[in-house]
Amino acid sequence: MPDVLLQETTLRVPEADIGRFRDHIFELLSTRTAYELLPDSGKVIALDSNLPVKQAFHILYEQGIPVAPLLDTYKGEFVGVLSPLDFILILKALSNHGSNLAEEELESHTISAWKEAKQHLSRQIVMHQRQSQRQLIHAEPYDSLKDVALKILQNQVATVPIISSRGESFPHLLYLASLSEIMKCICRHFRHSSVSLPILQQAICTIPVGTWIQRIGESNGKHLAMLRPNESLSSALALLVQAQVSSIPIIDDHDCLLDAYSRSDITSLAKDNAYARIHLDDMRIYQALQLRQESNSHYGFYKGQRCQMCLHSDSLQKVMEQLANPGVRRLFVVEAGSNRVEGIISLSDVFRFFFSLA
Structure with a gap:
């Protein structure tokens, strides 16, 4: 883990700032339908x-x-x-x-x-x-x-x-x-509120949100599930169910992000009835990703949406703006330059932070 991350995670946002921000979110969402x-x-x-x-x-x-x-x-x-x-x-x-x-x-x-x-x-x-x-x-x-x-x-x-x-x-x-x-809706409302809500410009690593490989001062952090491309599709599906996550980062031998396999990718097995010709234990994750790529290209989907990234130094506001884009449900936090995975921040993580949910 880079030294800069270790330093920044010790500078946590004051609870008073977090409370004021949550009050604004609560008021906004309570008045919109x-x-x-x-x-x-x-x-x-x-x-x-x-x-x-x-x-x-x-x-x-x-x-x-x-x-x-x-x-x-x-x-x-x-x-x-x-x-x-x-x-x-x-x-x-x-x-x-x-x-x-x-x-x-x-x-x-x-x-x-x-x-x-x-x-x-x-x-x-x-x-x-x-x-x-x-x-x-x-x-x-x-x-x-x-x-x-x-x-x-x-x-x-x-x-x-x-x-x-x-x-x-x-x-x-x-x-x-x-x-x-x-x-x-939230981003549109707070787009020009950086002065009144300084928490929006705080680095995401200083805010208690997401699943990280390591967070200073937190001994009960969640385990970040990751897989290699040569592992079986069966192992990926089992992990999606057992870990109760919607996406798994696929990494190389240096823990650098290559791609991600998500629950929604399962529908790509419908292409040419692929599910009728395969065995889940024999199909590799990289093969399933190739099939998804072919499916997305055929139907004109934006292939990059599945693996959106951010840096641990990115502001909360920037992360929120990225998550507000259609089709983006999570961001993979990576090390600048190497793309080494440091954590995952999902939409549900951010909203749980908004509502102070565990």
Whole structure:
């Protein structure tokens, strides 16, 4: 760890400054509503809960979206959300049944059937199944942004559907709210507040946010999970589930950042039905990354969004502005010049800091 980082981490921001900043955030988000996040135009995709898993898998891949709300057409209500973690658990379960993933099982099993079948999987899968059985986490258009952000954080979800049900016989899905859009609102409000809120110009390493390889004075820091490109895709998926993280940095022998593998990358296995031809233990992470690159190029996605970086000396305001960009959910803190990984700062980390959540 560079000496400059060790010096800067000892100069922590005064608690009074942090408290004043949190008060400003709380006041702002309490007076803004989810309705303000709705774009002037756009589309929101929902999936029938009785859709075959294979078809749902391909829809998310082809549309370039990581999650989709689930609609039970018989009940006339939204009953859950299909996420990358669902596909990770499904593919891991199928891979345990043979040398290749059983494509016919993906074709014959509906999403709702898989939600029910999770009770037969491992303890981690059972935990996720219990979460998905709860009432759908959603927000109304006029709920405050504070409440929307807290729902995302407390339920450990990536998005919250904005659903209008007032005076309507059938609930109307308006939007999928995420922390990045709420962050954009915060950044727009505080863009010219550096003088009144000096904490915005403090180096990110002096603020208690994120997961770091080493933080001076902290003995209970989180372990930063990292993998090498030659390790198996199965190990990456297992780590995503067990460590309850959404992305893993992929590093070389010198701990320098090469890329990142995220939960949402699992949908790239839908390209040319790749999931039906591979075994998760045999496929290397670098091969999965190549497949993702090909998929992103085919659909015109910005390939650099997956691995955004910052320096430990960057200001809190700069980090917030980066996290407010569409598609950016985390920043990898790297050493200047070498790109040696020093930590990870996610959107949820910053919002937990805003709300003083552990």
